[in-house]
Amino acid sequence: MPVMTYIEAISRGLWEEMERDESVFLLGEDIGTYGGAFKVTKGFLERFGENRVIDTVIAESAIVGAAIGAALVGLKPIAEMQFADFVTNAFTQLVNNAAKTFFRWNIPLPMVVRLPSGGKIHGGPFHSVNPEAWFFHVPGLKIVAPATPYDAKGLIKAAIRDPNPVLYIEHKFLYRNIRGDVPDIDYVLPIGSADVKRIGNDITLITYGSMLHWSLKAAERLYAEYGTEVEIVDLRTLMPLDKTTIFESVKKTGKVLIVHEDTVTGGIGAEISALINENLFEYLDAPIIRVGALDAPVPYSPPLEDYFLPDENKIYNALKILKEY
Amino acid sequence: MQTSSIYLQNLTDKDYLKLYYFMSLMRQFENSILNLYRQGRIVGGVYSGMGNEATAIGSAFALDSNDYLFPMHRDSGAHFVKGQNLRTMMLQYLGRADSPTKGRDGSGHYADPILRIYGNISHLGAMIPVAAGVALAIKYRNEKSVVLNYIGEGGSNVGDFHEALAFSSVLKLPLILIIENNQYAYSTPVYKQTIARQFSDRAIGYGIPGVTIDGTDVLEVYSVCKEAVERARRGKGPSIIESVTMRMQGHAAYDDAWYVPKSELEKWRQKDPIERYESLLFDKKILNESIKNEILNKINSEIQDALNFALNAPLPKPSEDLFKVFLEKD
Structure with a gap:
């Protein structure tokens, strides 16, 4: 079984879902040409093109809001916050639009927001946050937080296939410090299962x-x-x-x-x-x-x-x- | 962007009468909603679009059935132009069990994916990024639809306005944003919202067309919106249209708008969008007293029907199902 870092597992999961489903696409800051601040999406632009790997303006609320709009009409957007800290700029979009959509409208909202989170990387007060509790209190948002490469791949795939908004919390310290077995097959882990x-x-x-x-x-x-x-x-x-x-x-x-x-x-x-x-x-x-x-x-x-x-x-x-x- | 009369040349007499019908329908609908509020039958917020009929109707009339409408709270008539029926709207305002939101939200806050109507939320500007996302999906799928969204002059100060336009302009998304400049944001007059000459000047900062129009002239609204719609359809990107109107009533039904000078209201009453249009149609001999009565009678009976239907419809019964926040996969 291949051994991968945590970050490679996330990247692999994203890649497989992009290959599998044409309605899956990425949007965020510096994710295309540059390959993402942490290189999670390195090589994606070359493979999937700029229609599906969208470098956006620096506007977190627009990024998340646009993901909501695209999901409303059936696409499966994956929005990247460069650091989880910046999701505060998109708070209204998540807690008022995304979280309340199914409750109010009974419409599926298959979207993922990726949140590179956590400390021990000397990021200081604005690049180290653990954002989960802000959203844990908001009915209507699913939250996953994998700890191993195996779970990271299985859960990013689950998040993408889920018909609800899912916050995918990926810990930056784990990115290159944790390695583990990741099967080279299409496996999906259930959301809601410890x-x-x-x-x-x-x-x-x-x-x-x-x-x-x-x-x-x-x-x-x-x-x-x-x-x-x-x-x-x-x-x-x-x-x-x-x-x-x-x-x-x-x-x-x-x-x-x-x-x-x-x-x-x-x-x-x-x-x-x-x-x-x-x-x-x-x-x-x-x-x-x-x-x-x-x-x-x-x-x-x-x-x-x-x-x-x-x-x-x-x-x-x-x-x-x-x-x- | 120039006011283009080509689009007016394509309007038939039937179209002219449709515009008249929808504007009159909007006003009568809002009157009946206001009555329901005063009778205590509508318990939530009621926001009047009186004075905004030409803007709401003329703009929505520029859309095709495949286009998307993201209306605001003073655009009730736009829902009807896009195909929504009165009974459904009444159910929604009255919080009935069979309303689109099943009583979980009120007023125009519903979505109808078939008609491609997506209502606003109360946070001003929060729907502009979402509308941009639908426009992104249109481009993604290489479709020819466009998205029409509205904001007030006050709401145009919200950060989402800027973010969504920065986002949409760079990606050349098919989004048309109408700034309904109706002189007051709740109680705050327009000069406290901007020191710019006009709200459409904001377009310059995004490198997109911005134009200011007379929002009480339904034909001007229609033709300018149509031009922006066709531009977006051709892949040329977003436009801003500032439509200048007057909010003829308070912010909401409970607000008597004491802060608006009577003389200002009187000045705008001379430009009542429906009366202006009506006399134009009389001049053009498209409308006469008998056709007018026919249209107004039709509207009255449609509203009466919707009222009877919705007032007799059941209120929702609380159940676990109504409180689900996630779609469960089978």
């Missing part, structure tokens, strides 16, 4: 995106030192949440750690914690703990960014508290 990335009976760790990799390391360390078995649920999709997989794991372990790179207050973890409290209170043997970034903008200078972000140590320490509870 994946247990490590099996265990003692503690449930719920995470997604970049934090999966630090969580796996922390869990191995805890196991090596204490023999504690952590089960890691990789959400993969944030909206709709896979409550079944979350609940099954929590029922088994009775202890829960939720980890995300996004800031803690009002994050995805808060909702998951509330769901577990409402549904599985009697199964719990310890308070639910959340690990996330500090409630502040992402800082620029490396020592500050390292202090700000969750990491293997912070996850390990939280796991240890739960183990001892």
Whole structure:
């Protein structure tokens, strides 16, 4: 099986869908001639032409709005935000137009907005955001956030084929730091389905995106030192949440750690914690703990960014508290 | 862009009467909507297009059935020109179960993909990028349709106006944007919206045609829009048309527009779009008292029929199905 980086897997998935379906097209800033700020779409213009790989003006609201319009009449646009941070410029288009279209009009809206997100790349306050919680609260937007190359390819294909607006959150730190097996076949992963990335009976760790990799390391360390078995649920999709997989794991372990790179207050973890409290209170043997970034903008200078972000140590320490509870 | 009379030469007497019918229909429809609001039967916002009939009708009349209409809240008549029927519009305003949005949204905020009508949302300007996206799809598929969208002079200050025009002009998309300059954005007069000479000058910044027209003259509106439509159809890209009118009523039904000087309203009342057109048709001997009565009676009975139909139609019953936000694949 071919081994690919995370970014190659996204690129491969996009390419296959463009080959497969002529109604799929790309629009965004610098994605054509230049091949994208991160080179996700390198070579696409040469293969698919400027009608399907559209270099646009710098106008995020127009990019997302135009994707909505094209999707309304049956095309399958994929809009790239150069950095997830810039999607704030398209907020009205997403939360008022895209999110409310099916509810109001019962019309399919098959569009994807790609959001290169996350920190640990020294991007500072305007190139490092984790945008998921802004949109998690908006009914009508699906959100996926793959952590591995395998999931990245399977989910970009699923997002493109979904008849609803899907925000595809791709973590920039993972782009070239994570490699994995990616089958050279046409496979599509279901949206709304979490994946247990490590099996265990003692503690449930719920995470997604970049934090999966630090969580796996922390869990191995805890196991090596204490023999504690952590089960890691990789959400993969944030909206709709896979409550079944979350609940099954929590029922088994009775202890829960939720980890995300996004800031803690009002994050995805808060909702998951509330769901577990409402549904599985009697199964719990310890308070639910959340690990996330500090409630502040992402800082620029490396020592500050390292202090700000969750990491293997912070996850390990939280796991240890739960183990001892 | 020049006002081109070629397009007027192609209009038949029947077309002239159609324009008259639709303008009169729009006014009567809006009167009945206003009555329903005052009776407490319409509970949401009611925005009048009184004074805007020539702009709404003349522009939409320049479209073919394959073209797309993205109307604003003062363009009710444009829906009818594009083929929408009165019963459906009444159901929609009254929030009935069988309305296009099944009660989930009101007024002109519906879409009809068959008629190619896509209603506005309340955020001014937010539909211009979406209209541009439909225009992009037309170009993508190498079709010959065009997209007609509207914005107010106030709404033309919203960022989406600029983004969508920057986007569409570079890609030469078949988009026609009408700026309905009706002198007031809610309570704010036009001189507080721009210090530019005219709103159509904004076109210069995008390298596209921009023209200012008398928005109370339905024939001028029609012929200028038709020219922009044909230009877009030929792949020459977007145009801006500033149509100068007057908002003859308040921002919404609850607003008595005390801030508008009576003398200003009186001045514009002399240019009432329907009366102007009517006397022109009388002069041209296309219209006479008997044809006029025939048309107005037809309109009255159509509106009465729609009212009876919609007022007797059931309100929606809350159900899980009505609150779905995602289309589920089978």
